[in-house]
Amino acid sequence: xxxxxxxxxxxxxxxxxAVNDNGEPVSLKDIAKRQEISDKYLEQxxxxxxxAKFVKSIRGAQGGYLLSRRxxxxxxxxxxRLTEGSLAPVACVEEDGSCxxxxxxxxxxxxxxxxxxxxxxxxxxxxxxxxxxxxxxxGEYMI
Amino acid sequence: xxxxxxxxxxxxxxxxxAVNDNGEPVSLKDIAKRQEISDKYLEQxxxxxxxAKFVKSIRGAQGGYLLSRRxxxxxxxxxxRLTEGSLAPVACVEEDGSCxxxxxxxxxxxxxxxxxxxxxxxxxxxxxxxxxxxxxxxGEYMI
DNA sequence: GCTAATTCCTATTGACACAGTATGAATACG
DNA sequence: CGTATTCATACTGTGTCAATAGGAATTAGC
Numbered sequence: 001x002x003x004x005x006x007x008x009x010x011x012x013x014x015x016x017x018a019v020n021d022n023g024e025p026v027s028l029k030d031i032a033k034r035q036e037i038s039d040k041y042l043e044q045x046x047x048x049x050x051x052a053k054f055v056k057s058i059r060g061a062q063g064g065y066l067l068s069r070r071x072x073x074x075x076x077x078x079x080x081r082l083t084e085g086s087l088a089p090v091a092c093v094e095e096d097g098s099c100x101x102x103x104x105x106x107x108x109x110x111x112x113x114x115x116x117x118x119x120x121x122x123x124x125x126x127x128x129x130x131x132x133x134x135x136x137x138x139g140e141y142m143i
Numbered sequence: 144x145x146x147x148x149x150x151x152x153x154x155x156x157x158x159x160x161a162v163n164d165n166g167e168p169v170s171l172k173d174i175a176k177r178q179e180i181s182d183k184y185l186e187q188x189x190x191x192x193x194x195a196k197f198v199k200s201i202r203g204a205q206g207g208y209l210l211s212r213r214x215x216x217x218x219x220x221x222x223x224r225l226t227e228g229s230l231a232p233v234a235c236v237e238e239d240g241s242c243x244x245x246x247x248x249x250x251x252x253x254x255x256x257x258x259x260x261x262x263x264x265x266x267x268x269x270x271x272x273x274x275x276x277x278x279x280x281x282g283e284y285m286i
Numbered sequence: 287g288c289t290a291a292t293t294c295c296t297a298t299t300g301a302c303a304c305a306g307t308a309t310g311a312a313t314a315c316g
Numbered sequence: 317c318g319t320a321t322t323c324a325t326a327c328t329g330t331g332t333c334a335a336t337a338g339g340a341a342t343t344a345g346c
Contacts, residue, residue, distance in 0.1 A: 001144055001230045001261065003254070005334065008233060011250050027292065036244070041335055047294070060343025061291040076253050087144045090151065101179075106277035107154050110219050110268055111146070117260040118144065125253055134249035148305065170321065184306055190323070203314025204320040 007084035009037055010045050014079055017055065018071040018131045025057075025064030045083060052082050071131050077122035087122065089114045150227035152180055153188050157222055160198065161214040161274045168200075168207030188226060195225050214274050220265035230265065232257045 016031045028046060032039035046065060049055045056068045067074075081087060092099040092108060093115045102108060159174045171189060175182035189208060192198045199211045210217075224230060235242040235251060236258045242248070 001146060001227065001232060003144060003232045003257075004332090008250065011253070015249060025292095029292080038335065040337075043294080044335090050294090057293060058343090059293045059341080061289090062344055063292050063342080065293090084144065089144060089146045106158060106273045107151065109273070109276055110154070110265070113264045113268070114146075114261060117264045118257060121256045121260045122253070125256070130249045130252070133252055147303090168321095172321080181306065183308080186322080186324095187306090193323090200322060201314090202312080202322045204318095205315055206313085206321050208322090 001089070003080065004084060005041075006045055007080045009035070009042065010049060010083040011076065011079050012037070013042060013046060014049070014054070014067070014074060014127055015130050015134070017065060017067050018127050019134060021067060025062070025066055027064040030064075048083055049079075054079070054082065067127075071128035072126050074127040075123050076125045076127075076130075077119065079127075080122055087115075087118050089118070144232070146223065147227060148184075149188055150223045152178070152185065153192060153226040154219060154222050155180070156185060156189060157192070157197070157210070157217060157270055158273050158277070160208060160210050161270050162277060164210060168205070168209055170207040173207075191226055192222075197222070197225065210270075214271035215269050217270040218266050219268045219270075219273075220262065222270075223265055230258075230261050232261070 012035050013031055016035060017026055020026050020030075020034075028042055029039055031037075032042050035042075046055065046057075050057050050065070053068055054074065055065045057063070057065050077087070086094060088094045088111075090111045092102055092105075093111050099105070155178050156174060159178060160169055163169050163173075163177075171185055172182055174180075175185050178185075189198065189200075193200050193208070196211055197217065198208045200206070200208050220230070229237060231237045231254075233254045235248075236254045
């Protein structure tokens with residue numbers, strides 16, 4: 001039931017972009033330094049975010065990345081699902097017909113409830129909420 | 144965020160034992176047949192349940208397994224944590240000091256909420272609830 | 287135009303977990 | 317004794333994770 005580093009880093013990356021947004025593009029190297037994450041690994045992750053148009057990139061010297069929408073427009077769920085893939089605890093919760101024992105499977109109830117609980121959390125928290133939290137409760141903009 | 148087959152099979156196994164309990168030990172072969180799971184793989188899984196005294200075993204011919212407590216005494220969380228290991232989405236949620244960036248990590252809030260949501264589900268459902276559900280809503284005792 | 291900084295793209299790697307299979311020993315009922 | 321069963325351990329193929337590596341393409345600033 002772990003969230004992999006890919007999803008975790010993606011969230012921190014987006015949060016870093018949101019917090020350090022001043023209109024200028026933010027370079028990946030800076031993010032990597034602040035977040036203490038391998039920049040080469042971050043490259044792969046931001047490439048996914050870029051292809052999904054979650055961020056926009058500016059190439060060349062003084063280039064970097066910017067959020068393409070306001071922080072309120074991203075839920076944690078959007079970011080995690082994009083980078084992690086599905087958050088469902090088992091396949092049968094979302095793919096119809098992935099399990100022919102489905103009708104008659106009591107365990108299925110557990111998975112559905114788990115799925116709902118997880119979605120309930122990640123789809124309710126936006127990047128803006130996290131920025132608020134970081135600024136208010138943490139003070140410094142550490143992420 | 145997947146639950147592996149180990150945890151899933153363990154839950155079905157325990158449920159099968161609960162549903163098919165008539166005082167006599169239930170052989171693993173029968174469970175494997177009903178659940179359509181490799182009996183050799185189930186052996187490994189039940190060995191974990193056995194060592195944790197979740198089931199008791201009776202060796203030799205006509206042997207098998209029995210739940211060692213009443214179904215109400217097992218939560219889904221107990222079974223999944225035993226077989227899957229921790230259900231926490233990230234290590235920092237449960238191990239103090241596993242992340243030195245913790246204070247100041249806004250993302251941490253997400254992980255804590257996720258953890259609470261997951262625990263809220265799995266620790267509230269007991270094996271007895273699943274047995275009820277199977278008998279009432281499903282009719283046949285398929286699992 | 288040149289250089290340096292940056293994004294972009296693809297391949298490779300080592301470690302580990304997953305999902306079983308395989309083999310045989312120990313035990314106990316009839 | 318023979319058969320059914322649990323118990324213990326080792327092995328294996330596949331895939332994912334978490335990077336690392338190398339270089340191509342692009343662009344700002346001098």
